[in-house]
Amino acid sequence: xxxxxxxxxxxxxxxxxxxxxxxxxxxxxxxxxxxxxxxxxxxxxxxxxxxxxxxxxxxxxxxxxxxxxxxxxxxxxxxxxxxxxxxxxxxxxxxxxxxxxxxxxxxxxxxxxxxxxxxxxxxxxxxxxxxxxxxxxxxxxxxxxxxxxxxxxxxxxxxx
Amino acid sequence: xxxxxxxxxxxxxxxxxxxxxxxxxxxxxxxxxxxxxxxxxxxxxxxxxxxxxxxxxxxxxxxxxxxxxxxxxxxxxxxxxxxxxxxxxxxxxxxxxxxxxxxxxxxxxxxxxxxxxxxxxxxxxxxxxxxxxxxxxxxxxxxxxxxxxxxxxxxxxxxxxxxxxxxxxxxxxxxxxxxxxxxxxxxxxxxxxxxxxxxxxxxxxxxxxxxxxxxxxxxxxxxxxxxxxxxxxxxxxxxxxxxxxxxxxxxxxxxxxxxxxxxxxxxxxxxxxxxxxxxxxxxxxxxxxxxxxxxxxxxxxxxxxxxxxxxxxxxxxxxxxxxxxxxxxxxxxxxxxxxxxxxxxxxxxxxxxxxxxxxxxxxxxxxxxxxxxxxxxxxxxxxxxxxxxxxxxxxxxxxxxxxxxxxxxxxxxxxxx
Ligand SMILES: Cc1cc2nc3c(=O)[nH]c(=O)nc-3n(C[C@H](O)[C@H](O)[C@H](O)COP(=O)(O)OP(=O)(O)OC[C@H]3O[C@@H](n4cnc5c(N)ncnc54)[C@H](O)[C@@H]3O)c2cc1C
Numbered sequence: 001x002x003x004x005x006x007x008x009x010x011x012x013x014x015x016x017x018x019x020x021x022x023x024x025x026x027x028x029x030x031x032x033x034x035x036x037x038x039x040x041x042x043x044x045x046x047x048x049x050x051x052x053x054x055x056x057x058x059x060x061x062x063x064x065x066x067x068x069x070x071x072x073x074x075x076x077x078x079x080x081x082x083x084x085x086x087x088x089x090x091x092x093x094x095x096x097x098x099x100x101x102x103x104x105x106x107x108x109x110x111x112x113x114x115x116x117x118x119x120x121x122x123x124x125x126x127x128x129x130x131x132x133x134x135x136x137x138x139x140x141x142x143x144x145x146x147x148x149x150x151x152x153x154x155x156x157x158x159x160x
Numbered sequence: 161x162x163x164x165x166x167x168x169x170x171x172x173x174x175x176x177x178x179x180x181x182x183x184x185x186x187x188x189x190x191x192x193x194x195x196x197x198x199x200x201x202x203x204x205x206x207x208x209x210x211x212x213x214x215x216x217x218x219x220x221x222x223x224x225x226x227x228x229x230x231x232x233x234x235x236x237x238x239x240x241x242x243x244x245x246x247x248x249x250x251x252x253x254x255x256x257x258x259x260x261x262x263x264x265x266x267x268x269x270x271x272x273x274x275x276x277x278x279x280x281x282x283x284x285x286x287x288x289x290x291x292x293x294x295x296x297x298x299x300x301x302x303x304x305x306x307x308x309x310x311x312x313x314x315x316x317x318x319x320x321x322x323x324x325x326x327x328x329x330x331x332x333x334x335x336x337x338x339x340x341x342x343x344x345x346x347x348x349x350x351x352x353x354x355x356x357x358x359x360x361x362x363x364x365x366x367x368x369x370x371x372x373x374x375x376x377x378x379x380x381x382x383x384x385x386x387x388x389x390x391x392x393x394x395x396x397x398x399x400x401x402x403x404x405x406x407x408x409x410x411x412x413x414x415x416x417x418x419x420x421x422x423x424x425x426x427x428x429x430x431x432x433x434x435x436x437x438x439x440x441x442x443x444x445x446x447x448x449x450x451x452x453x454x455x456x457x458x459x460x461x462x463x464x465x466x467x468x469x470x471x472x473x474x475x476x477x478x479x480x481x482x483x484x485x486x487x488x489x490x491x492x493x494x495x496x497x498x499x500x501x502x503x504x505x506x507x508x509x510x511x512x513x514x515x516x517x518x519x520x521x522x523x524x525x526x527x528x529x530x531x532x533x534x535x536x537x538x539x540x541x542x543x544x545x546x547x548x549x550x551x552x553x554x555x556x557x558x559x560x561x562x563x564x565x566x567x568x569x570x571x572x573x574x575x576x577x
Contacts, residue, residue, distance in 0.1 A: 009572070009573070038535075038564070040564060040565050040568050041565075042565065042569060045569075049568050049569075049572060051564070051568055051572075060537075063174065063456050063457075063460070064452065064453045064456055066170060066200035066202040066203055066219070066452055067200055067202075067203050067212075067216060067217065067218075067219070068218075068219060068220055068221070085216070087203055087206035087211055087212055087216065088206075088211075088483075089202055089203070089205075089206070089481075090481045090483065090488070090533075091202065091452055091453060091481060092537075093481060093533070093536055093537050094453070094479050094480070094481045094490055094492070094536055094537055094539075094540060095453045095479075095537065095540070096537035096540075097537055097538065097540045097541030097544055097545070098537060098538060098541055098567075099534075099535030099536065099537040099538030099539075099541065099563075099564055099567065100535075100537070101537065102533060102534050102535065102536075103488065103533040104533075105486075105533065
């Protein structure tokens with residue numbers, strides 16, 4: 001069974017270890033501003049919510065790409081950007097309705113969660129199990145995916 | 161079942177792939193008239209600066225992809241369509257029958273009414289062939305005049321600057337990208353370009369181009385300036401390629417009119433992409449958007465309906481992202497606002513930062529931004545999901561940058577452990 005990230009915002013303390021680990025894995029530096037997973041802070045509610053790409057079935061980013069630079073990693077199901085092919089046109093960054101594929105001025109390419117090839121470092125680094133990598137049955141991640149998809153009429157109306 | 165697609169751009173190619181997925185046994189052929197494998201115009205600017213070679217513009221690996229999917233790709237021009245006999249006639253005189261036909265013929269650049277446009281130093285920037293001509297003439301240090309600072313003009317602008325030319329931009333509107341950004345945001349782009357040494361003339365037009373004799377041309381502007389140039393590029397808008405259906409039972413307005421299933425007035429003929437006048441998400445009106453994301457969405461929806469599996473489309477959202485020599489801007493939907501709606505704005509000219517949100521009641525209906533690259537896609541999500549923002553509207557009015565927080569808070573459960 002394919003695995004997916006399970007995100008439980010209720011357990012997140014906002015420590016940002018996930019952002020550190022993600023940026024280190026992908027850029028070689030501890031720089032949360034270059035992390036592909038982001039922890040959003042809700043001061044009023046006293047809550048934190050880690051958020052990243054849900055590897056959605058619609059794959060808006062992949063469909064909008066003009067040069068075939070985004071493909072599915074068959075092992076993990078992740079939608080992965082090929083740095084060799086990406087020209088940095090950014091059209092995927094406006095096509096993705098979840099805001100989870102972003103342009104990196106540092107590399108001139110777009111970047112997104114690739115599930116670290118099957119060993120997501122955000123999950124490994126999370127001290128409170130707010131982020132885990134588990135069998136994809138009914139995970140919080142699926143809830144995240146479902147509620148995100150539900151919010152978009154287009155995702156249903158045109159589901160193939 | 162025989163599906164025939166005219167046009168090998170993104171709309172046609174995505175449609176062919178979606179048709180194959182929906183119907184493993186159907187015959188599928190794409191007929192395109194350009195002497196190249198199916199490619200993406202959007203990639204041309206990156207070809208101009210040598211970031212990629214020609215093959216980097218190809219939509220798919222031309223050697224394998226189409227053969228693997230059993231999609232036939234034919235390099236021919238379609239000269240005629242006979243909708244009663246359900247056949248098309250190709251440039252080589254042969255003809256082909258179809259059960260369902262998709263018109264994905266795209267659009268072509270319109271020539272402004274300027275004397276001298278037929279000179280060999282004048283090109284549009286629309287096809288790979290145009291790009292090859294531009295590369296020859298846009299040498300480092302040469303003078304280049306770009307007519308039009310609309311969306312496409314601004315995209316090429318960046319590539320020309322990177323090629324090291326001395327660039328003059330002439331735009332009849334009072335600001336850059338007038339159909340994508342408002343005065344403030346467009347003004348930021350203009351200042352940014354001028355700071356980078358680009359000569360920008362807004363509220364100005366080109367009166368005439370003439371042969372200067374030495375391989376160069378003289379360009380006279382309406383503000384009295386006279387320029388000499390090795391190359392003039394026109395980017396003054398595009399028009400849908402509707403000629404093929406001019407005298408048929410297929411209704412045409414600005415583009416080929418299609419319903420929410422991308423079907424034309426002839427039930428066996430569909431249209432998609434730049435050529436199609438389909439429903440706009442924001443207005444519910446039928447409009448030609450002529451953008452890449454719409455072309456691929458159209459292609460897929462048309463294909464599903466051609467295969468009898470589709471649904472009615474809720475409409476495509478008009479949206480653009482632009483990189484103007486390093487300054488990134490984008491716009492979505494009704495960025496100019498709606499009557500009686502509220503708006504939130506943050507403007508920092510010194511930092512070249514701008515964001516503008518437009519609400520209808522407590523729903524986001526449009527947005528534009530300058531200098532922002534992170535999470536801009538969520539503006540699409542907020543608009544297309546028609547989320548009622550509730551208290552988040554007030555929070556966004558105070559801090560329009562909190563778009564991601566608003567989206568996460570309105571769509572996710574913040575606590576379920
Ligand atoms: C330089 C440049 C940069 C761009 N950048 C962006 C961008 O950043 N973002 C964005 O959203 N959009 C951008 N665009 C626009 C985008 O490329 C178009 O919206 C997109 O190509 C439309 O796809 P399409 O398949 O509808 O048409 P096209 O890509 O135009 O393909 C249509 C094809 O049909 C062929 N054809 C026409 N008539 C016939 C016939 N009778 N027989 C056979 N074949 C025929 C045409 O020759 C063409 O090859 C850019 C365009 C250019 C030129």
